[in-house]
Amino acid sequence: MSSLKYLFYFLFVTCASFSQVSVCSWNIMNLGKSKSDSELNIMANSIKSYDIIAIQEVVAGYGGSLAVSRLVSILNRKGAKWEYVISNPTTSSNPASRERYAFIWKPSIVKKTGNCWLDQNYQKEIDREPYMGTFQYKGKSFTIVSFHAVPKKKNPASEIKYFKFFPNLYPKLNLIFLGDFNCPQSHSVFFPIKKIGFLSVFKNQKTSLRQKCINNDCLASEYDNIFYKVNKVKVLKSGIVPFYTLFKSVKEARKISDHIPIWCSIQLK
Secondary structure (H helix, E strand, O other): OOHHHHHHHHHHHHOOOOOOEEEEEEEEEEEOOOOOHHHHHHHHHHHOOOOEEEEEEEEOOHHHHHHHHHHHHHHOOOOOOOEEEEOOOOOOOOHHHOEEEEEEEOOOOOEEEEEEEEOOOOOOOOOOOOEEEEEEEOOEEEEEEEEEOOOHHHOOHHHHHHHHHHHHHOOOOOEEEEEEOOOOOOOHHHHHHHHOOEEEOOOOOOOEEEEEEEOOEEEOOOOEEEEEEOOOEEEEEEEEOOHHHHOOOHHHHOOOOOEOOEEEEEEEO
16 A cells, blocks of 8 residues: 555544544454454554444454454554453354454453343344443443344344344343444334434445445445434444555455444443
């Protein structure tokens, strides 16, 4: 990559500093042993400004856990201390679709409360059950529900519809749903959670990469998002990390991932 392009990207990422807690979500395609150190370094530069990162699509085998560990080691050399936790493989009936999730966070900013867990309530209905973790910021808690839905052709709405039951399943938790839903926030499947006070951080924001840019438009679909309860969370800022601009082609960028990171800075009420 050119030095000018890298400087622009560095300024873009480092300017995303916050006085409140910042949450980032990224579906890193096939995060496993195939990722090189240079690719992991680009990932680290893309997320290092945020306080807690939720990662989807970690390879279920040992290579996935090792890749997360390698990523965190690189982050720890960039000026802040990080901690992480990795889920067990999801319990899909199809072994090929099993994956792990990961949370990475700065312990100087947020504290993890208790153990993280793969939700078992709809294990048979949801192919890759969501990964949940509770974190504390300045004495107030929030619980991230990280999720990677089945592909569009397999009808992700058939899984997402169960999220409307989570507030009753976990009435004491301040839930934040995030991840790759393979479905836009405008879809009717999100109406039930919106009706009970959840809003999406992003609207009309594409987050997946095209196979090839069309008239400098390199983003394809509005799949990744963050949903929060408006009476418990205030969103101060939000945005995307266009890491693909570092590369000469989308084909090269897609070696990192076919999705871009999304983030928001929040204030807990």
